[in-house]
Amino acid sequence: MTLDATLHTGMAEIPAPEWDGLACHESGRPHDPFTTHRFLSALDRSRSTGKGTGWQTRPLVLRDQGRLVAAMPLYVKSHSQGEYIFDHGWAEALERAGGSYYPKLQSAVPFTPATGRRFLGAPDYRTALMETAIDLTRGNGLSSLHVTFCTKEEALALTGLDGTLRRITQQYHWENPGYTSFDAFLAELSSRKRKMIRKERETARSHGLTIHALTGDDITPDHWAAMWAFYQDTGSRKWGRPYLTREFFDELHTTMRDDVLLVLAYDGTKPVAGALNFIGRQTLYGRYWGSVAEYPCLHFELCYYQAMDYAIAHGLRVEAGAQGEHKLARGYLPAEIHSLHWIENPSFRAAVARYLTEERRAVGEEIEVLTSYGPFRKVTTDD
Known part of the structure; x- marks a missing residue:
């Protein structure tokens, strides 16, 4: 499979029908409104992203003989604001050790803590997109690549690729x-x-x-x-x-x-x-x-x-945004949120990997405890 990769400088460079053919190929209402061309373009056109915001829009696309087959919303970040998968502690640790955490590469929907696909196109192209993004990170002297609020399926499929780490955090969702x-x-x-x-x-x-x-x-x-x-x-x-x-x-x-x-x-x-x-x-x-x-x-x-x-x-079900334990009493139960992280520095990557192992364990225990404190009636059965 021979693919041509292009890193664009804005959503306007990509025809909306081509992008949406991957982001919302289903008929009718899109599964995820945030990865549509119209949403990401609205951020660019309104200058919510772009120069001076810390979010440089750099969408990545793969083409096969000129046909767009895969895409990834991608941004060069000069800070960690507006992401909701918090890595400020990582930045401080690397900088204390004499490294530079920023700029970094981020696959995300800016200011939007909602789970959705980050690897647009057939699943067969996920590895190619991730490997290309890692090469871009490495080749441009960036500290790291972060794919936040991706689907669980994407996270499990790509964990371990060239040292890619998986992170689990949690939100509160209302299921119907x-x-x-x-x-x-x-x-x-x-x-x-x-x-x-x-x-x-x-x-x-x-x-x-x-x-x-x-x-x-x-x-x-x-x-x-x-x-x-x-x-x-x-x-x-x-x-x-x-x-x-x-x-x-x-x-x-x-x-x-x-x-x-x-x-x-x-x-x-x-x-x-x-x-x-x-x-x-x-x-x-x-x-x-x-x-x-x-x-x-x-x-x-x-x-x-x-x-x-x-x-x-x-x-429908409801995702009510980031954080907020007060949601628990109102029927919003804790749910796992997934992200992927690739870090250039091997020693720092190993330290983050150890941290993430402990964090996943702690988050799992927290979700179990919080769920037990949910507002729903306890179901009991007679022996």
Whole structure:
């Protein structure tokens, strides 16, 4: 198999039909909205990625006799912000030892802690993509290659390739076995947790706000202006400055309205809080939330319970983003998250490998313990 590899300098250099033929080849709604050409291009066009952001867009493609057969979203990183698989400690350790951790190469969807395919195309091309990315890392004097939020299948298939390491971390996901209503979900919980959730929803309703769940052409530019204000406030408090630009929200309106669920709370005619979700084929992905004032329990209502209502109505599961043990009591259980890491320095790679062995064990134990503390009723059987 003779393949030609090209490292592009932006998504605009790759025709959208060619890229999406690999990223979302299924008919209808894509499985993963984040690896579509329209999402990654929106980041570039809005200058959320690119010069001055620490995310230099360098998508990698493989062609067979001119035909695009495989691709990989790829970025040169000058920091570790906006990744959600945290390696700041690795950077500090290498730099203390006299090395340079940055720049590094990252296969990821910027600012998006959602599991999805990173090796686009038939599985037969995964090894070629990974070997090419490793060669690029080695040949350009980069410290390391990181493939974050890849699928478990991808992680297992490529672990060990040229010393590639596998990492397991965890998030909280809400699984939907086919609930017919929110009450059907509540019926699966312990009495105490069921009462807590009902009380939270009552508290959220007690503020006298009206809630609208919008998607597609029901979303207007005014809605995006409100959501930008909410996002900007939350981003400033959490990260110091928001990762996304105002123009990114305009791009979403132009190209991705059908991929978005926007949940807004109104005080009369004024939007006062909102949550932004993306819709996949099987999963609703919660991404951003914000509010102009403090409304007890409104965060739970907009981000979790409204998402679950929509997911139940459309047969979806929910991934509610990174971190947050408070999600556990609301039915979001811990789930493994997978990533791959290749490190140039052999001694440092060996040290990270030892760390990851212990981390995987600890994460496995933590998931087991946290799951046992979940809100669902314990099933007992009589002997």
